[in-house]
Amino acid sequence: MQKSDFYRGTIHSLASSTIMNLTLKIWRQRNRDDAGKFATYQISNVSPDMSFLEMLDVLNVDLIKKGDEPVAFDHDCREGICGSCGLMVDGRAHGPGRGVATCQVHMRSFRDGDVVVIEPWRAGPFPVIKDLIVDRTSFDRIMQAGGYVSVKTGGAPDGNAIPISKHVSDEAFDAAACIGCGACVAACPNSSAMLFVAAKISHLALLPQGGPERKARALRMVEQMDKEGFGNCSNNYACEAECPKEISVAHIARLNREFLKAKLT
Amino acid sequence: MNSLVSFYRSSIGKKVVMSLTGLFLCLFLVEHLVGNLLLFANDGGHLYEEYSQWLVSNPVIRVIEVVLFASLFGHALSALVVWIKNRRARPVKYAKYRLDENAELASRITMLGGSVIFLFLVVHLWSFFVPLRVTGTTMTAYQLVVQKFSDPWFCAFYLFALVVLGYHLKHGFQSAFQTLGLMHKKYQWLLGLTAFVFWFVLPAGFASLPVYFYFFSPPTPSAVVLGVQ
Ligand code: HEM
Ligand code: SF4
Ligand code: FES
Numbered sequence: 001m002q003k004s005d006f007y008r009g010t011i012h013s014l015a016s017s018t019i020m021n022l023t024l025k026i027w028r029q030r031n032r033d034d035a036g037k038f039a040t041y042q043i044s045n046v047s048p049d050m051s052f053l054e055m056l057d058v059l060n061v062d063l064i065k066k067g068d069e070p071v072a073f074d075h076d077c078r079e080g081i082c083g084s085c086g087l088m089v090d091g092r093a094h095g096p097g098r099g100v101a102t103c104q105v106h107m108r109s110f111r112d113g114d115v116v117v118i119e120p121w122r123a124g125p126f127p128v129i130k131d132l133i134v135d136r137t138s139f140d141r142i143m144q145a146g147g148y149v150s151v152k153t154g155g156a157p158d159g160n161a162i163p164i165s166k167h168v169s170d171e172a173f174d175a176a177a178c179i180g181c182g183a184c185v186a187a188c189p190n191s192s193a194m195l196f197v198a199a200k201i202s203h204l205a206l207l208p209q210g211g212p213e214r215k216a217r218a219l220r221m222v223e224q225m226d227k228e229g230f231g232n233c234s235n236n237y238a239c240e241a242e243c244p245k246e247i248s249v250a251h252i253a254r255l256n257r258e259f260l261k262a263k264l265t
Numbered sequence: 266m267n268s269l270v271s272f273y274r275s276s277i278g279k280k281v282v283m284s285l286t287g288l289f290l291c292l293f294l295v296e297h298l299v300g301n302l303l304l305f306a307n308d309g310g311h312l313y314e315e316y317s318q319w320l321v322s323n324p325v326i327r328v329i330e331v332v333l334f335a336s337l338f339g340h341a342l343s344a345l346v347v348w349i350k351n352r353r354a355r356p357v358k359y360a361k362y363r364l365d366e367n368a369e370l371a372s373r374i375t376m377l378g379g380s381v382i383f384l385f386l387v388v389h390l391w392s393f394f395v396p397l398r399v400t401g402t403t404m405t406a407y408q409l410v411v412q413k414f415s416d417p418w419f420c421a422f423y424l425f426a427l428v429v430l431g432y433h434l435k436h437g438f439q440s441a442f443q444t445l446g447l448m449h450k451k452y453q454w455l456l457g458l459t460a461f462v463f464w465f466v467l468p469a470g471f472a473s474l475p476v477y478f479y480f481f482s483p484p485t486p487s488a489v490v491l492g493v494q
Contacts, residue, residue, distance in 0.1 A: 025360075038360065091363035117361040124354050189364055189373070190351035192276075222275055231354035232276040232347045234375065235440040238367035250448060257446025259277050263268070 020046040020112040024059065026071055027119045029128050032135075036128065038117075048108035052095060053078060053085060055107055072131040078103040080244055083179030086186060087132055088119040093183040093242040101181060101244040121182050123191035125228040136182050138228040139196065145224035146217035147200045153209040168206055175202035177245040184239035184247075190231030195239035197225050198255035199247050205258055215262035222259050276350075277444075279343045284441035286340035291438065291463055293333055298470045305477065310407020317406045321398070341383055348376050371436035378433040385426035392419075414478035423475045427468040434464035 021044045029036030043059050050058070053075055060070035076082040080101040087102045089095030095105040110116060120128050125138035153159070164172075178199035185193050201218055204210030210217070233252060240249045272278040300320075306312040320326050364373060392413050396402040402409065413419055438460040442448050448456070 091361035191354035226276050231351035235443045236368040236372040241367035253443050253446045253448040
């Protein structure tokens with residue numbers, strides 16, 4: 001967590017249980033082909049205890065009451081596990097704070113009178129469908145290219161019967177925590193999907209069940225990633241900083257290693 | 266051959282080429298600095314002259330020289346291709362984008378820095394390599410150094426370029442190891458230390474030359490005479 005985020009969070013939770021009024025600048029776009037533009041909304045009576053998405057719900061109720069079209073945004077679990085709620089809030093993927101999805105951001109991270117800019121993820125392979133919702137099927141196609149194990153490996157008891165050292169299983173689990181939200185792409189200056197692909201590659205390459213296909217997997221997933229039009233990694237590590245699951249860029253080093261090994265041998 | 270082409274076509278392939286060429290350029294910088302420190306011998310450039318004669322006459326060095334130019338070309342060209350592809354990957358820009366809260370300055374200015382370094386290299390080669398090796402000059406390498414570093418603007422440009430190089434390597438050196446998949450928690454401290462030598466000690470070493478020649482070593486009379494020839 002960055003210092004500024006930390007202070008913002010704590011000072012406000014201490015100092016203000018007061019109600020906030022905010023100005024929201026929200027990207028509105030009718031459909032894929034619409035050029036889209038920002039619309040400005042005033043929202044009052046925002047409680048610091050609301051989640052960011054609840055605040056948008058309140059806005060939408062206001063809009064519906066006025067007969068306006070509500071703002072379309074993606075969400076499902078609202079507890080940081082489904083990966084569908086990605087929003088660019090004030091220039092930060094998933095808003096202020098570290099290790100959280102947009103649905104886990106609370107309004108106490110904002111101050112009364114703030115202007116909050118809300119945009120969809122921006123990347124060629126994530127075209128906007130409507131307002132703040134983007135099409136992330138490019139991620140699905142990367143998964144289809146190799147993010148699986150081809151044979152039945154059994155259930156949990158079968159898995160548990162194979163001894164794996166603690167640190168390896170921990171590392172595989174850390175990688176498996178990826179929720180496919182796309183914040184890594186959204187935060188990256190190059191719209192690179194390397195952290196997402198690395199998480200999937202690491203997760204499977206570290207475990208015995210994923211071993212036999214690791215070469216083909218690395219080659220195919222990277223090929224599909226490039227085909228989708230994601231950018232090249234330039235090791236800025238903005239992905240790791242914004243990943244709600246705090247997935248380490250060490251997995252990107254492993255992806256590079258896996259890819260090189262597969263190409264060279 | 267086909268697999269080499271497909272390797273270079275992939276996003277990781279181009280980055281691997283950049284990292285290998287970048288590290289080779291780093292290695293060259295070490296040799297270049299060690300050689301240049303002979304200018305401090307305080308013998309009117311005698312030792313330095315011997316060293317540069319040896320370089321020119323050594324066939325192995327000549328081959329390395331070709332590899333060096335190829336590396337620089339490959340590095341800069343790949344950087345450009347990668348950079349263009351990366352800009353295209355985000356056709357609609359953010360209205361508000363706080364990359365500064367997520368990534369270090371050095372990692373955000375690689376292209377800008379690389380371009381300054383490129384410009385510097387053109388000036389550098391034009392000042393020393395071209396007269397000494399291509400067009401020919403009556404001056405010795407040492408005299409040329411003394412003459413060039415008597416110009417404050419020339420020195421200032423050198424120092425600026427070296428700061429930029431430092432920043433480029435502050436990101437680039439470790440980045441190359443990440444690209445090659447050689448990053449690991451266990452020896453991160455060693456890499457950090459080595460990186461420090463490359464991004465700080467090396468540029469500082471190079472910077473000592475213009476500073477020394479400008480402030481502490483007035484040009485010898487013969488150098489001045491030859492310089493204005
Ligand atoms: C003495 C000269 C140079 C040295 C020693 C050097 C070294 C390096 C190294 C080690 C890297 C890291 C590679 C990686 O991330 O895998 C790098 C990256 C980079 N270099 Fe250079 N470089 C030099 C000159 C240049 C020039 C002339 C340009 C541009 C015209 C340039 C542009 C770049 C760019 C844009 C990157 C970042 C690439 C990325 O992160 O995607 N460099 N450099
Ligand atoms: S790596 Fe992190 S930021 Fe990227 S998709 Fe997975 S969870 Fe989201
Ligand atoms: S709504 Fe599921 S992660 Fe945010």
